[in-house]
Amino acid sequence: MFHKHQRNHQELCQVLSIHSIVNKITYLSIPLSFCRLNIADYLPLLDSLNxxxxxxxxxxxxxxxxxxxxxxxxxxxxxxxxxxxxxxxxVYTVFKKFSSRFLFFCDVHSSKKLHMVSWDKICLPKTKGGLGLPSLYALQYAFNCSTISRMYNGTSPLSIWLLSKYNSPWKPPLFSAFKLWKSICNTALFMPNIVFS
Known part of the structure; x- marks a missing residue:
């Protein structure tokens, strides 16, 4: 699998004896690709939830x-x-729909029943009238925070590569930066005074 901006595909294939090139692979049930994934690539997740x-x-x-x-x-x-x-x-929309129908009616396919409380209200903390379920945006935010923490506290190849390529998540991301890094930079804007031990 080559990056979409890689030009010398054929030369590399000959040197490394590569016989097949693919646009995406599935690793531990998650599709990976340098190109943008389609909605169809997330159907295994939706089927699993269903x-x-x-x-x-x-x-x-x-x-x-x-x-x-x-x-x-x-x-x-x-x-x-x-x-x-x-x-x-x-995926966020389908997840909210499935979860709300399951929680209130115990039936994912009950489309004609009226929901008295929105899913966003359900995901609020109990002190604010919700049920304390973390929203998917909160899960993404937590993962981004853990990635930033690992960048500065860990020595994994990913941490070293992110620091050498982008230097800091508090700098505006480049236009060519991948979507995950842009998401991490958006998260870093809400944690400007963080101190790593």
């Missing part, structure tokens, strides 16, 4: 049980994908 929310065990849960099921099972599945790719807004 199967888990429609499982017979989930249908036997009380309201409190469904809340905990969303908190620890469903959101962990989403958090795993957030660590590997930037989820499109379509």
């Amino acid at each position: 199967m888990k929310l429609n499982g017979w065990k989930a249908n036997l849960l009380s309201f409190a049980g469904r809340l905990q099921y969303l908190r620890f099972t469903i959101q962990n599945t989403i958090a795993y994908w957030i660590q590997g790719s930037i989820l499109p807004k379509f």
